[in-house]
Amino acid sequence: MADSPAAAAMIEVTGLAKTFKTKRGTVEAVRGLDLTVRAGEIVGFLGPNGAGKTTTLRMLTTLLEPSGGTAVVAGADLLREPTEVRKRIGYVAQTGGTDGACTVAEELITQAELYRLGAAEARQRCAALVEQLDLTGLEDRYVKTLSGGQKRRLDIALGLVHAPRLVFLDEPTTGLDPQSRAHLWTHVRKLRDELNTTVFLTTHYLDEADALCDRILIIDFGRIVAEGTPEELKHRISGDLVTIELAGEGDGEKAQSALGDVEGVRDATLSGKTLRVVVDAGGQQLMGIMRALDSAVVPIASIQLARPTLDDVFLTLTGRSLRDDSPGSGAPPQPGDAGGSPDDAGNPADSAAHDDASAPSDATGSPR
Amino acid sequence: MSLASTLRDTRLIFRRQLRLSLRNPAWLIIGVIQPILYLALFGPLVKHFVSAPGASSDQAWRIFVPGLLVQLGLFGSLFVGFAIIAEWRAGVIERMRVTPVSRFALLFGRVLRDMIALLVQSAILVLTGLLMGLRAPIGGVLFALAFIAVLAISMSSLSYAVGLALKSEDSLAPLLNSVAVPVLLLSGILLPITRQSAPSWLYYLSRINPFRYVVDAMREVFVGNYADLTVLWGSLISLVLAIVCIMLGVRRFQIESA
Numbered sequence: 146m147a148d149s150p151a152a153a154a155m156i157e158v159t160g161l162a163k164t165f166k167t168k169r170g171t172v173e174a175v176r177g178l179d180l181t182v183r184a185g186e187i188v189g190f191l192g193p194n195g196a197g198k199t200t201t202l203r204m205l206t207t208l209l210e211p212s213g214g215t216a217v218v219a220g221a222d223l224l225r226e227p228t229e230v231r232k233r234i235g236y237v238a239q240t241g242g243t244d245g246a247c248t249v250a251e252e253l254i255t256q257a258e259l260y261r262l263g264a265a266e267a268r269q270r271c272a273a274l275v276e277q278l279d280l281t282g283l284e285d286r287y288v289k290t291l292s293g294g295q296k297r298r299l300d301i302a303l304g305l306v307h308a309p310r311l312v313f314l315d316e317p318t319t320g321l322d323p324q325s326r327a328h329l330w331t332h333v334r335k336l337r338d339e340l341n342t343t344v345f346l347t348t349h350y351l352d353e354a355d356a357l358c359d360r361i362l363i364i365d366f367g368r369i370v371a372e373g374t375p376e377e378l379k380h381r382i383s384g385d386l387v388t389i390e391l392a393g394e395g396d397g398e399k400a401q402s403a404l405g406d407v408e409g410v411r412d413a414t415l416s417g418k419t420l421r422v423v424v425d426a427g428g429q430q431l432m433g434i435m436r437a438l439d440s441a442v443v444p445i446a447s448i449q450l451a452r453p454t455l456d457d458v459f460l461t462l463t464g465r466s467l468r469d470d471s472p473g474s475g476a477p478p479q480p481g482d483a484g485g486s487p488d489d490a491g492n493p494a495d496s497a498a499h500d501d502a503s504a505p506s507d508a509t510g511s512p513r
Numbered sequence: 514m515s516l517a518s519t520l521r522d523t524r525l526i527f528r529r530q531l532r533l534s535l536r537n538p539a540w541l542i543i544g545v546i547q548p549i550l551y552l553a554l555f556g557p558l559v560k561h562f563v564s565a566p567g568a569s570s571d572q573a574w575r576i577f578v579p580g581l582l583v584q585l586g587l588f589g590s591l592f593v594g595f596a597i598i599a600e601w602r603a604g605v606i607e608r609m610r611v612t613p614v615s616r617f618a619l620l621f622g623r624v625l626r627d628m629i630a631l632l633v634q635s636a637i638l639v640l641t642g643l644l645m646g647l648r649a650p651i652g653g654v655l656f657a658l659a660f661i662a663v664l665a666i667s668m669s670s671l672s673y674a675v676g677l678a679l680k681s682e683d684s685l686a687p688l689l690n691s692v693a694v695p696v697l698l699l700s701g702i703l704l705p706i707t708r709q710s711a712p713s714w715l716y717y718l719s720r721i722n723p724f725r726y727v728v729d730a731m732r733e734v735f736v737g738n739y740a741d742l743t744v745l746w747g748s749l750i751s752l753v754l755a756i757v758c759i760m761l762g763v764r765r766f767q768i769e770s771a
Contacts, residue, residue: 206611210768231613242608244600246536247529258525259612261518303608 154217155311155343156182156205161214162367163200174200176367177214182360184310187337187344189358191351191455193463197367198347199239199315205345206236206313219311232260235304235312239319241296242303245289249280249299252288253306260307274302278332294325301332305342312336314346318353330357351455361455365463379453380426384411386451387434389420392444403441407433418446522615526622534626541630548585548638552578552645559703574647579657579731580702582635583724586661589631590668591693593623594676594685601680606766616766620673620759627669628662635661649735656734656744660727660751667755670762677765700724705732726750 161178164171175197182188192198203209205218207227216223219233243252250271257267275281278298283291291299297317304312317333318326334357336342348354354361355375363371363378371378391400397415404413409425410433424430431450438445534541559577600606609619639647639654672689679685699722704710706719719725730747738744 208607208610228613231611234611236608236611238604238607240602240604242604244533244603244605246533251529251532255525255529256608256612259522259609259614261521261613 153184154181155184155186156180156216156218156345158205158216159214161201161204161216162212163197163204163209164212173367175204175211178364178367178369180362180369180372182311182343182345184343185337185341186359187333187346187357189354189361190345190347190364191354191361191459192347192364196364196463198364200367201364202313202315202345202347206234207231219309232307233309233311235307235309237300237304237312237314237317239315241300243288243296243299245287247288248285249275249288249291250284252299253302256303256306262307270306270308274305277305277335278302279328292325294321294328297321297325297329298332301329305336308340309342311343311345314344316347316349319349326353333357351459355455363459363462371458371462375455378458379455384423384425384453385428385430386453387422387424387431388449388451389422389434389438390446390448391418391420392446394418396443399441400438400443403437403443404434407437409433519615519618522618523622523625526609526614526618527625528622530623530626531629534630541634544585544589544630545634545637548581548634549641551581551584552638552641555703556645571646571648574642574645575649575735576705576732577703578639578642578647578649579735580728581638582657582661583664583700583728583731584697584702585634585638586631586664587668587693587697587724589634590627590665591672591689593627593669594672594679594689595682597623597673597676598680598682598685601677606677610766617763619766620670620762623673624666624669624759624762628665631665632658632662650737652739653734653737656739657731660731660734660747663751663755664727667751667758670755670758674758674761674765696722696724700728702728723750723754 158178158180161175162173163175164173166172178197178201190198190202200209204211205216205223207223207230211224218230221229221233223230247255253271253274254264254267257270258264262270271284275284278301280295280298280302283295288296288299301314301317304314314333318329321329330353333344333346336344337359346358348357358375360374361372361378362369389400391397397418397420400420401413401415404410404420404422407430409430410422411425412423414421422434424434428450431448435445435448556574556577559573597606606619610616635658639649639658643649675688676685679688699706699715699719701707701719706716706725708716711719726743726747727750730741730744730751733739733741733743733747
């Protein structure tokens with residue numbers, strides 16, 4: 146970002162590209178990607194399958210050599226000093242990376258030694274991480290006997306064993322039950338809040354990006370198509386939605402014309418007695434809407450303000466839903482604290498904010 | 514990458530792999546039992562075919578046991594590629610490749626484990642052979658075990674390279690079988706392929722097979738001929754093969770993708 150000094154940038158990517166040669170010709174998986182991640186941020190990297198998400202992540206973690214562009218990751222040049230990058234970053238792959246026949250402590254200590262920590266230091270880090278990620282008492286258990294949530298926490302502990310300043314999490318909560326997800330979110334937030342770790346995560350769950358990320362990058366066809374805070378993105382793409390239930394049958398058109406003059410109202414569509422009004426910022430325009438309706442003498446039965454979800458944003462930007470192929474799972478409950486996404490609470494109607502978002506949704510983040 | 518840290522990394526990977534092997538020793542045990550079966554069930558027949566009339570029966574063992582050792586080395590090591598596919602699928606390879614650990618160590622730590630396992634199996638095979646009537650000088654046996662160690666390094670490096678390139682057991686199994694069986698037969702493991710015993714096409718075909726020279730060299734050292742041109746060729750070919758295979762394997766661990 147232009148307003149941050151270069152020294153505070155944890156990832157600085159310019160023109161990153163990757164082309165694969167296949168039998169049917171070359172495939173441009175990533176085409177000239179530019180992105181910046183500041184130190185101490187949790188950044189969500191979103192995109193439909195095949196958008197270039199994983200390819201980008203694999204390039205940034207030194208697993209795949211870029212075809213073009215430059216990148217500085219954690220202060221080291223990705224192309225010239227990959228070993229230095231490896232020393233400074235942590236990476237947690239989607240599939241994890243543990244051997245079922247090893248114990249939790251063995252894996253943690255081996256991993257610490259892979260990062261060239263001494264034996265005593267490795268044991269110390271193992272003990273610290275077991276506590277940090279709630280794995281206490283599981284040290285001598287074989288990895289294959291762990292539950293899904295425990296195994297995922299171990300995967301993350303392995304990525305943190307050398308206390309990196311930057312950690313990449315590839316779909317950290319995919320396949321976890323709602324409780325484990327919420328639990329994991331808490332751990333990720335703690336990384337930022339207590340250790341000032343920068344987190345770069347990909348996710349398939351928009352509610353996760355919404356709840357967890359300070360900033361979101363949306364990639365499609367190998368390019369960044371949008372970026373901003375969850376709030377900015379939702380605001381920019383969709384506005385807020387005010388749903389007004391009119392008291393009388395014949396007032397619809399009168400109400401529509403009255404609202405046309407209200408500042409900040411973008412669009413008002415009528416279906417039956419229900420008026421859907423898209424506004425720039427619902428909190429500010431609500432009074433204006435009510436005054437306009439009042440002076441036009443349109444009685445109303447109810448008025449409700451909802452904010453768009455990232456699902457809506459994503460659909461608008463890419464024309465695709467994020468989770469075409471993910472296993473259906475209900476929306477997870479919000480973690481107990483309020484630090485997540487206050488706007489998620491109490492907007493059961495928000496996925497209906499757009500006509501194209503046809504599937505009814507009982508909460509944010511349900512599969513379409 | 515300093516030498517010290519490479520050695521340290523190699524030891525780390527070796528220790529981990531050895532621990533995992535000992536935790537599930539079924540394959541090690543199968544690997545020992547198979548050559549003993551060959552020795553017990555096939556060996557008694559061989560001595561009638563191999564020995565010239567009037568020759569002592571222990572000459573047959575000195576021809577047969579080195580062949581079995583090479584067979585053990587080939588098959589025992591070539592199939593380690595299956596294990597690397599399983600590790601790759603579990604994400605272990607990728608997890609380790611993201612760390613600063615030496616790529617050479619990722620390969621060689623595993624290869625060393627395979628080599629040690631093979632040497633133990635080979636030692637058991639030779640001891641069983643001694644019980645059944647094999648007579649060979651101790652120096653020759655040790656020389657032969659050195660050949661086996663180098664062969665193990667080559668074959669398991671190659672197998673890891675191919676396994677990581679294919680990433681599919683379904684592709685690896687037919688490939689290994691279709692290559693290993695002709696290579697095995699053409700190296701004269703079970704019966705020596707000589708100018709006298711073989712038709713000339715078979716003889717010349719076997720001359721282009723590097724393993725043939727290894728088998729020949731091992732048979733020479735088993736009868737105590739160390740300063741021999743056959744032994745020199747066998748040693749050179751073994752070493753060159755090992756270096757090429759290690760380079761292929763390390764390269765795979767460096768570029769392995771997708």
